[in-house]
Amino acid sequence: MVEIELNGKKVEVPEGSMVMHAAELSGTYIPHFCWHKKLSIAANCRMCLVDVEKAPKPVPACATPVTNGMVVRTRTDKAVNAQKSVMEFLLINHPLDCPVCDQGGECQLQDLAVGYGMSASRFTEEKRVVLRKEAGPLISMEEMTRCIHCTRCVRFGEEIGGVMELGMVNRGEFSEITTIKGDTIDSELSGNMIDVCPVGALTSKPFRFSARTWELSRRRSVSPHDSNGANLTVQVKNHKVLRVVPYENEDVNECWIADRDRFSYEALNCDERLIKPMVKQGGQWQEVDWQTALEYVGNGLRDIVAEHGAGSVGALVSPHSTLEELYLAKQLINGLGSDNIDHRLRAAEFESGAGVRWLGTSIASLSTLQSVLVVGSNIRKDHPLFAQRIRQAVRKGGCSVNAINAVDDDWAMGMGQVLLASPSHWAAALAEVAAAVAALKEVAAPVPVAQVGAKARAIAAALVAGERKTVLLGNAAAHHARASNLLALAQWIGAQTDASVGYLTEAANTVGAQWVGAQPVKGGLNAAQMLAGGLKAALLFNTEPEFDSAAGAAAAEALGKAGMVVTFSPFKANMAFSDVLLPIAPFTETSGTFVNAEGRIQGFHAVVKPLGDTRPGWKVLRVLGNLLEIPGMEWETSQEVLAAITGAPAGELAFVPADKLDNSTKAALVADTGEVPVPVSASIYQLDGLVRRARALQMTADARAAREGGAA
Numbered sequence: 001m002v003e004i005e006l007n008g009k010k011v012e013v014p015e016g017s018m019v020m021h022a023a024e025l026s027g028t029y030i031p032h033f034c035w036h037k038k039l040s041i042a043a044n045c046r047m048c049l050v051d052v053e054k055a056p057k058p059v060p061a062c063a064t065p066v067t068n069g070m071v072v073r074t075r076t077d078k079a080v081n082a083q084k085s086v087m088e089f090l091l092i093n094h095p096l097d098c099p100v101c102d103q104g105g106e107c108q109l110q111d112l113a114v115g116y117g118m119s120a121s122r123f124t125e126e127k128r129v130v131l132r133k134e135a136g137p138l139i140s141m142e143e144m145t146r147c148i149h150c151t152r153c154v155r156f157g158e159e160i161g162g163v164m165e166l167g168m169v170n171r172g173e174f175s176e177i178t179t180i181k182g183d184t185i186d187s188e189l190s191g192n193m194i195d196v197c198p199v200g201a202l203t204s205k206p207f208r209f210s211a212r213t214w215e216l217s218r219r220r221s222v223s224p225h226d227s228n229g230a231n232l233t234v235q236v237k238n239h240k241v242l243r244v245v246p247y248e249n250e251d252v253n254e255c256w257i258a259d260r261d262r263f264s265y266e267a268l269n270c271d272e273r274l275i276k277p278m279v280k281q282g283g284q285w286q287e288v289d290w291q292t293a294l295e296y297v298g299n300g301l302r303d304i305v306a307e308h309g310a311g312s313v314g315a316l317v318s319p320h321s322t323l324e325e326l327y328l329a330k331q332l333i334n335g336l337g338s339d340n341i342d343h344r345l346r347a348a349e350f351e352s353g354a355g356v357r358w359l360g361t362s363i364a365s366l367s368t369l370q371s372v373l374v375v376g377s378n379i380r381k382d383h384p385l386f387a388q389r390i391r392q393a394v395r396k397g398g399c400s401v402n403a404i405n406a407v408d409d410d411w412a413m414g415m416g417q418v419l420l421a422s423p424s425h426w427a428a429a430l431a432e433v434a435a436a437v438a439a440l441k442e443v444a445a446p447v448p449v450a451q452v453g454a455k456a457r458a459i460a461a462a463l464v465a466g467e468r469k470t471v472l473l474g475n476a477a478a479h480h481a482r483a484s485n486l487l488a489l490a491q492w493i494g495a496q497t498d499a500s501v502g503y504l505t506e507a508a509n510t511v512g513a514q515w516v517g518a519q520p521v522k523g524g525l526n527a528a529q530m531l532a533g534g535l536k537a538a539l540l541f542n543t544e545p546e547f548d549s550a551a552g553a554a555a556a557e558a559l560g561k562a563g564m565v566v567t568f569s570p571f572k573a574n575m576a577f578s579d580v581l582l583p584i585a586p587f588t589e590t591s592g593t594f595v596n597a598e599g600r601i602q603g604f605h606a607v608v609k610p611l612g613d614t615r616p617g618w619k620v621l622r623v624l625g626n627l628l629e630i631p632g633m634e635w636e637t638s639q640e641v642l643a644a645i646t647g648a649p650a651g652e653l654a655f656v657p658a659d660k661l662d663n664s665t666k667a668a669l670v671a672d673t674g675e676v677p678v679p680v681s682a683s684i685y686q687l688d689g690l691v692r693r694a695r696a697l698q699m700t701a702d703a704r705a706a707r708e709g710g711a712a
Contacts, residue, residue, distance in 0.1 A: 004070040019050060019061040019072055030074050031083055031112050033090075033198045034150035035062040038255060039159060045090070045150050047112070049082040050074045058082040080116075087116040093128045093173065094199075095145050103200030105213035109148065130176050136184030137699035138191055138259060140205040147177050147201040153193040160256065161187040162380075162391050162412025177201070186701040187412075188384045188684060191262040195245060195255075206266055206696045207243045211235075219607040220247055222594050223261040224320050224587040225687060227505040228363065228385040229596030230257045234265070234588060234607045241265045241588050241608060251364050252600065258384040259700075260684065260691045265588070267693035268611075272571045274583040275612025285575070290613065294620075297580055298627040300564040304537040305336055308563075312536035314340025314525055317518050318543040319507035320688045321617065322592025323601075324641040325584075326509065327516040328621035328633065329541050335630030339524025340535065343513040345549040346506070346680045348481040350526040355662020356514040357478070359597040360502020361470055369393045371400045371466030371499070373433070373459060375486060376426060377474020378409040381684040381702065383504050386597075387411060400462035404429045406476075406678075416462055417455040424675045427482055429456070430489040431671030436460030437496050446492045446669040469499040475506045479550065481676035484667035492669060501663055505597040506681075507688070512595030515656050516645055533558035541568045542584065542617065544689060550680040568617060571689055584617035585610045586690065591638045592618065599656035603642070 001012045004019075006026055013022045018041065023030045034045040043063035050061045053071035058079055061072075073079060091113065098104050133141040151168060154177065158164040165185045168177055179185065185193070194202050216235040223230040230253035235243040244265050246257045277293035278285045288296075304312055315333050317326055326343065333341045344350060366372075366389035380387040391413040393399035400416040404426055408418050421429045428449075435449040437460040463469055471490045473483075480486055487501075494501035505511055513519070520526055525534045531551040538559055545555035559565050560577040567578040570586040584590075589610040593603045610616070618638050625633035635641045639650035646653045682688075683706035685697045697703060 002066050002068050004066050004068075004072060006072045007074055013066055017066050019052075019064045019066060020048060022066055022072070023061060023074070028074060030061045031116060032062060033108060033148060034152060036152055036155075036196055039152060039155045039196070042151050042155065045148065046086045047083060047090075049079060049086065051076045051079040084116045084118070087113060088118060088122075090148050091117060091121065092123050093145070094148070095127065095143070097143075097146075101143070101146070101200040102203045102208055107200060108198035128173055133178060134182075134184070135179060136186065136701070137696045138205055138263060139185050139194060140203045140208050141201070142203075144176060144201050146199045148199055149175055149177065150198055151177075152196040152198065153177065153202055156193055156196050157187065159395065160192065160388055160391070161189045162388075163187050165190070166193070184701060188259055188381060188702065189256060189388060191259045192246075192256050204243065206263055210242045211237045216242065219605070221587065221604045221607055222508075222602045223257065224508045224594065225260050225264065225691065226258070226383050226385075227507060227510055227597035228253055228383065229508065229594055229600060229602050230261050230385060231602070232257065232261060236608055239608045241268050251362070252596065253385050256385060256388060260687070260694075260697060263696050264690040264694045266695050266697075267690045268586055268588055270693050270695070272693055273611055274569060274572045274581055275614055277583060277613065278581040280579050285581075290615070293580060293582060294624055294627055297566050297582075297624060300579075301336065301537055301628065304563055308536045310337030311340065311524075313338045313539075314530045314535045314537075315539040315541060316345060316527060316530060316543055316545060316549070317341060317343050317513070317541040318345070318548065318688070319343045319510045319513045321509060321513075321542045322587070322590070322638075323509060323512040323516060323595060323645060324592050324618040324638045325541065325621065326513050326518040327641060327645050328618050328625070329539070330516060330518050331633055332621055332625050332628070332630060333539070335625060335628065335633070339520050339522045340530060341518055341524065342520060342527035342530065343510070343518045345527050345543060345545065346475075346479045346682070347483070347527065348479055348550055348677060348679065349483045350519075350528070351484045351665065351667065352520075354665065356511055356599075356656060356660050357503045357663055358505065358511050358599050358656075358661045359472075360500040360663055361598070363389070363596070363598045365468065366390055367392050368397060369399045369466075369468050369470060370397060371402075371462045371469035373402045373404070373463060373471045373493075375404045375430060375471070375473050375490065376423070376477030376480060376679065377405070377472070377504055378407070378411075379472075379474060379504065380409065380411045382475050382506075382681070386504060387413070400466065402459040402462060404433070417458045419453075419455045419459065423476065423480060423678050425673050426477070426480065427485050427489060428671045428673045430486060430493070432456040433459050434489055434493050437464060437493055440464050441496050443496065446489065447671045449671065463493065463497040463499055469497060471499050471501045473501075473503045475504065475681040476679040478503055478506065479679040479681060481679075482672065484665050485670055485672065487663065487665045488667040488669050489671075491664065503597070503663070508594045508596070511597060511599055511656065512593070515595060515660060531555045531558055533561055536563045538562050538565045539568070540565065540574055540578070542570075542689070544569075544573045547686060547692065548682075548688070552680070568620060569689065570614065571693065573689065582620055583612065583614040584620055585614050589614060590616035590618070593638075593642055595656060599661055601646070601653055601655060603651060
C-alpha cells in the first residue's frame with residue numbers, strides 16, 4: 001500500500017493506483033469526462049487536473065500514479081483555474097444547445113459548466129459543425145457537434161463490447177468520432193455507449209425526445225430475458241415505460257446491460273398488447289369480462305377432466321415467467337390431479353430425477369477465470385453479459401477460452417482452440433478432450449477414443465494448467481438430444497481438472513423453474529410429448545410454442561387438435577389455435593421474483609399500472625385455482641407466494657439453498673456419434689415475446705440476419 005496526502009487527509013491506496021483512485025477511495029470528487037472506472041485511462045479531456053506538490057504545473061489525476069508521501073490538492077487556485085481553462089476550451093466549439101438537447105438534465109458537461117464555466121465566451125469565431133451519422137436503429141448520432149472527444153464510446157466498444165465500431169479520425173478541430181466506413185453499430189452491448197457518453201452526442205434513438213429526465217420516475221427492476229438477471233432502472237412517465245437503463249450491481253451485471261434488456265420495453269406499448277380477456281365463439285374472437293373468461297376456462301377444464309381424466313390436462317410454461325407464476329401453475333395442474341407441466345420447451349432430452357441445473361460458480365468469478373471450455377453456445381449472443389465478463393478475463397488475465405461448437409462464431413475475444421463438430425459429434429469431441437486430460441493426468445480415459453487431435457490436447461492442457469477454470473454447457477448443449485451424456489463427460493473432465501461444471505441456463509428463470517418443480521416429477525408428460533398432441537386441454541403460460549419450442553410450426557397443428565387451449569399472455573398470441581386469451585402482466589406491471597444462473601433470488605415490484613384489464617399472472621392462476629376449488633391457493637400477495645416457496649419471509653433468502661443446486665447426472669459416459677436432431681436455440685432477438693415485439697431490436701443487423709437465415 002502507498003500513503004498519500006489528499007487535501008490534508010492521509011489516504012492509503014494499492015501500489016500502481018492513480019490519484020483518481022485515491023480520490024474515489026476517500027470520497028473526494030475530481031471533475032472529469034474521459035475517465036470511467038471500467039475503461040482504460042485515456043487522459044484526453046484534462047478536466048481532472050490537480051495540484052501536486054513539487055510538480056511545475058497541474059497534472060491529470062486519472063493518469064498520475066501515486067507515490068509514497070505524495071501531496072495532492074484538488075481545490076487550490078492552481079488546480080481550479082486549470083480546470084476552468086479546460087472547460088473554456090471544451091466549450092469553444094460546443095453548440096450550447098442545452099434547451100433542445102435530449103441529454104439536458106443528465107449531462108456531465110452541463111453540470112460541470114455550472115461550477116467551472118464562464119458566464120460568457122471570449123470567442124466570436126464561427127463554431128465548427130460535425131455532420132450527423134446513421135448508426136442503426138438503436139443509437140442516434142444526430143448531433144455529433146456536441147462531442148468533446150472523451151473517447152469513452154471508442155474504448156467501450158474495443159474493451160467491453162469487444163468490437164471497435166467507433167473510432168476518432170483526423171486531428172485538431174477536424175477530429176470527430178465516426179463509424180469510419182459508415183457502418184451501423186451492431187454490438188449486442190451497444191446501448192451502453194449511450195450511458196458512458198458524458199454529453200448529448202450519443203443518445204437513445206427509440207427514447208429520443210420522448211421526455212425530459214426530470215419528468216421521469218425511476219424504479220428498480222430485473223431483466224426478464226437471459227439468465228444473467230441484470231438489474232435495471234425503469235424510467236416511467238404517465239404510467240408508461242419510456243426508458244430502461246442499468247442499475248449498478250457489481251456481482252451481477254456491473255454497470256452494463258445488453259441491448260435486449262435496454263430496448264425490449266418498446267413491446268410493452270405495442271399494438272399487439274392484449275388488454276381484455278377474449279373467448280373464441282364460432283370462430284370469432286369476442287372480448288369478455290374476467291368472470292366470464294375464468295368461468296369458461298374452469299368449466300372447460302372440469303368437463304375435460306371428467307371425460308378424459310386429469311392426465312389429459314397439461315401446462316407449458318415459459319422459463320421467463322416469475323417464480324410465483326411457475327409455482328402457482330404447478331399447484332394448479334397438480335391440484336387437478338395431473339403432473340403434465342414443463343418449462344423445458346426447447347429441450348430434446350428430459351432427464352428425470354436431476355437436481356437444479358445452474359452455472360456451477362458465481363457470475364462474478366467469470367471475470368477472473370484462467371481457463372474455460374464452452375460447449376454448444378454462441379455465448380456472445382446467447383449471454384452477452386457473461387461473454388463480457390469472460391472477455392475481461394482474457395484482456396486482463398490471459399484467460400484461455402476454448403469451445404466445442406458446430407459453428408466458429410465470432411465471440412469478439414481472443415480465443416484458444418475451437419473444436420468444430422456437428423451436434424451429433426459433440427459427445428465424441430468432448431470424449432476426445434477427456435482422453436487428452438486422462439493422458440496428462442495419467443489415468444484411464446473414461447471412454448475409448450481412437451485418436452486424439454491437437455486441438456483436444458491443447459484444450460486439455462489449458463484446463464489442467466489453470467487454477468480458476470470452468471466447463472460451461474450452453475443453450476444448445478442443454479437442448480441436445482444427448483444432453484445428459486454431454487454433462488457426464490463434462491463432469492468427468494471437471495473432476496480431473498478441478499474445474500467447476502455448469503449450465504449457462506437459457507432464460508431469466510430457468511433455475512427458478514427447476515427449483516419450484518415446473519416439470520414432471522411423477523411420470524407426467526414432458527414438453528415434447530405435450531407438444532406432439534398428448535393433451536385434450538393445454539394451458540400455455542407466457543409462451544408461444546411456434547417460436548419458443550423445439551416443435552416449431554408443428555406445435556400449432558398439434559395444439560389445434562386439443563379440446564381447449566388457454567393462452568395466458570401479455571400479447572395477442574397463439575390466436576390460430578387458442579380458445580381463450582387471458583391478459584397477464586409483463587414484468588413491468590407485476591411483482592415477482594427471478595432466479596438467475598448462479599441461483600441468486602432477485603425480487604422486483606410493478607413499475608407501472610397494468611394496462612387495460614391486464615392482471616398479474618400469479619393472481620390469475622390463484623383465482624382460477626379458487627374457482628376450481630383447489631385447496632391451499634389462498635395467497636393475497638406475491639410475497640406470500642414467495643414465502644411459501646422459500647420457507648422464509650420474502651426477501652430473506654438471497655440464494656437457492658446449496659443442497660438444491662446439483663449438476664450431477666447418472667448418465668453413462670459414452671461418446672455415441674449416431675445422428676441426432678440439431679438442437680433448437682433462439683437467436684438473440686427471438687428469445688421471448690418481448691424482444692420479438694420490440695421494433696428497434698427487430699431492425700438490428702442481428703435480427704435481420706436471423707430472419708434471412710431462417711433462425712428460430
